[in-house]
Amino acid sequence: MARTTGSHSDITGPRVRDAALRLFARHGFAAVSMRQIATEVGVQAGALYNYTPDKQSLLFALMRDHMVELLDAVEALPDVSPLAKLEGFVRFHIAFHHERPDAVFISYMELRNLSPENFEALETLRRRYETVLEDILHSGVAAGLFQVADTRIATWAVIAMLTGVNTWFRAGGRLSLNDVQDQYWEMVRRAVAVG
Structure with missing residues (x-):
């Protein structure tokens, strides 16, 4: 199929992805058609298949x-040190996710729409991320800095708490992102600290 006049793969490809990200986050994966994505990008629907085999x-x-x-x-x-690593993880997670609200929303809300193979591949990546935090907690427990009965459960609890910031935090509100990071770091530190 011929490329649309003025279309370049290094320009149109990222535009397709950006449009899909926005539309999936706004309307949900199931409600968005390839034709809607094409319209948003300004190309013919058939041209999308130069950039992706299908919507899945x-x-x-x-x-x-x-x-x-x-x-x-x-x-x-x-x-x-484990304590500094944990603080770095808390601050990193909040800031990274704050900068990518649509990607975060899709990553949590659209898991159900992945094929079994794609779901498993994504879960493997998510487990790698969780392992980073779990390893920090293990190190802190081994060093006598943290008191955590089950590092796996603590990992899930901390990640859920940190990711929840995206649901309520808005830049320009009464708290700055740094204020939120400070308060969440204090909550996490108290949750795992010895004594």
């Missing part, structure tokens, strides 16, 4: 790329 592949690519970016960023955090 597009959803999975958006979710996978978000997780890969998240993993690359969290794995680049400095290797410091």
